[in-house]
Each structure stands twice: as C-alpha cells, then as structure tokens.
Amino acid sequence: MPDLLLVAGDLFHRQPLLRELKEVDGLFASLDRTQVVLVAGNHDYMRRESYYRTFQWSPNVHFLGSDRVEAVELPALETAVYGCSYHERQIREPLYDSAPAAGRQKTEILLAHGGDGTHIPINRERLAGLGYAYVALGHIHMPQVVIPGLAAYAGALEPTDKNDTGKHGYIQGEITEGGTCFSFVPFAGREYIHCEVEVDRRTTGAGLAELIQGKIEEKGVENIYKFLLKGYRDPDILFDLDALDRRGNITDITDETKPAWDMEKLYRNNKNNLIGRYIESFSGAEKDSVEYRALFEGVSALMETRRGTE
Numbered sequence: 001m002p003d004l005l006l007v008a009g010d011l012f013h014r015q016p017l018l019r020e021l022k023e024v025d026g027l028f029a030s031l032d033r034t035q036v037v038l039v040a041g042n043h044d045y046m047r048r049e050s051y052y053r054t055f056q057w058s059p060n061v062h063f064l065g066s067d068r069v070e071a072v073e074l075p076a077l078e079t080a081v082y083g084c085s086y087h088e089r090q091i092r093e094p095l096y097d098s099a100p101a102a103g104r105q106k107t108e109i110l111l112a113h114g115g116d117g118t119h120i121p122i123n124r125e126r127l128a129g130l131g132y133a134y135v136a137l138g139h140i141h142m143p144q145v146v147i148p149g150l151a152a153y154a155g156a157l158e159p160t161d162k163n164d165t166g167k168h169g170y171i172q173g174e175i176t177e178g179g180t181c182f183s184f185v186p187f188a189g190r191e192y193i194h195c196e197v198e199v200d201r202r203t204t205g206a207g208l209a210e211l212i213q214g215k216i217e218e219k220g221v222e223n224i225y226k227f228l229l230k231g232y233r234d235p236d237i238l239f240d241l242d243a244l245d246r247r248g249n250i251t252d253i254t255d256e257t258k259p260a261w262d263m264e265k266l267y268r269n270n271k272n273n274l275i276g277r278y279i280e281s282f283s284g285a286e287k288d289s290v291e292y293r294a295l296f297e298g299v300s301a302l303m304e305t306r307r308g309t310e
C-alpha cells in the first residue's frame with residue numbers, strides 16, 4: 001500500500017526561492033511509494049510573484065494552491081485530500097467550517113492551516129462534524145492533539161526559535177476500517193530546553209558549573225539550554241555566568257538567587273542601626289513563614305542600598 005505524506009502549510013518560514021522548491025520537490029520525488037499533498041500557509045503564502053504559482057511539481061506531489069477549499073483525489077489510496085492555500089498573510093474567514101467531506105473517495109482527509117483569530121479560525125465542534133477521517137493541522141509549532149482520534153497539529157519538525165521548547169517531530173497515523181489512529185513521533189535533531197537549577201549556601205561557582213554540566217549531560221549535550229538559577233546562595237559568593245557555558249549550548253542564564261543571610265549574625269553586628277531594628281521587629285518569625293520572607297526581602301533591600309556589617 002502506498003503512503004501519504006501531508007504537509008499542512010508553512011513548509012517554508014518565508015517565501016520559498018525557486019531553487020528551494022526544486023530541492024524539496026526532488027526529495028519528495030525520491031519517495032517512490034509516497035504521494036505528497038501540501039498547501040501554503042501564512043508564512044509561505046502565495047503572494048503575486050510567489051514561485052508556488054508557476055512551479056511544476058513531480059507527478060507524486062499535489063499542491064492545493066486555491067484560496068478556496070479544493071480536493072485532490074488519489075484513487076490508488078481510495079483517498080481524497082481537501083485543503084486550500086493562503087494567498088494573504090491573514091485570513092479571518094473560517095473557511096473550513098463550510099467545507100465538509102463530499103464523499104469523493106472512501107477516505108477523506110482535511111489538510112488545514114491556522115486555527116487562531118487571524119488565521120482561519122477553527123471551531124472544534126464544527127470541525128468534528130465535517131465528516132473527515134482525519135484533519136492534519138499546521139501553524140502552531142508545538143505538537144498537540146486538538147480532537148482525539150481526529151485532528152492534531154504536527155508542530156514544527158525542528159524547533160525554529162529558542163522558546164519552541166519540548167519535543168518536535170511529525171505525526172504518523174493509519175486509517176483503517178476500524179478508524180483512525182495516530183501518534184506523535186519525535187524526530188528533531190535538537191531540542192530547546194528551559195531548566196531551573198537550585199543552589200544553596202554551599203554552592204560555589206565551580207559547584208554551580210558542575211550542576212549545570214550535569215543537567216546538560218542528563219538531558220542531552222545535543223540540546224540548547226536556557227537556565228534559571230534559584231535558591232539561596234552564600235552572600236559572599238557571586239556567580240560568574242559567562243564562565244558556565246562550556247560547550248557553547250546555553251543561550252541564556254538568569255540569576256535569581258538570593259543571598260542566604262545569617263540573621264542572628266546580621267542582628268548582632270547591626271544592633272544600633274536600621275538593619276538591626278528591622279530584624280528586631282520580626283523577632284519570632286518562623287522560617288518559611290510570610291513574615292520571614294518579608295524580613296528576608298527587607299534585609300536584602302537594606303543591604304543593597306546601605307551595606308551593613310555582615
């Protein structure tokens with residue numbers, strides 16, 4: 001049985017060059033038992049001079065270029081694939097709502113792009129009632145199921161931006177007499193990972209570097225990281241953030257650590273000034289209480305503006 005490869009728009013993040021279409025068509029053509037159906041999304045929309053308008057695809061590649069939902073029939077697969085292409089960056093009209101499966105072939109699939117307010121809004125109930133065996137969705141980079149057993153966003157094959165966290169890949173499915181089943185297949189070569197690291201009073205700069213390398217080794221050295229540092233550090237220690245990126249795969253490190261003040265010692269050494277009086281006014285506050293946190297934040301602010309005696 002031949003396969004079907006569906007590309008639900010934005011194959012390119014901008015207007016494709018002619019040579020890019022030739023390359024991708026060559027790759028599609030090399031899939032000798034696969035039919036390919038694709039549409040243009042809002043990023044690679046069919047503007048007036050778009051190469052999509054005149055490009056001659058290989059015989060196994062079917063481009064649904066109309067701005068209204070049309071269908072390509074693939075009799076060998078007893079399947080029809082419906083879809084349309086963006087001719088402008090934004091489409092506010094819910095085009096799919098009025099495009100039910102028309103019964104041209106045994107299996108009918110909708111190839112859809114968008115789903116938000118300015119990119120062909122999609123209503124789940126309407127979509128579920130259109131009569132398709134499967135709805136392949138594109139536009140949102142994060143893979144997600146929209147209607148179980150019926151509709152899903154494949155997401156971007158690779159993350160395109162440092163906030164495109166999580167696994168990326170494609171959706172593989174099968175439509176049989178018994179129904180549609182599909183699942184997400186992780187495929188991306190790299191992943192963006194946002195990671196929190198907790199320090200404490202004993203954490204030195206070298207210790208922190210080890211913690212961070214440990215996390216990177218645990219989650220994969222091929223991935224790209226953003227770190228957030230939390231917790232209470234020794235007030236004498238300052239972390240050298242630039243020294244932490246040993247492999248060159250950290251895009252951001254944010255230091256939100258706070259100095260772990262020794263309140264008793266601070267009080268002893270500042271009895272006769274504002275810091276001492278401030279600490280005194282919280283005497284008896286339980287650790288981890290709201291009062292203690294207020295004490296902590298207040299002392300930190302006072303120490304910052306007016307360096308007390310530690």
Ligand SMILES: [Mn+2]
Pocket residue numbers: 009010041042043113114138139140
């Ligand atoms: Mn899009």
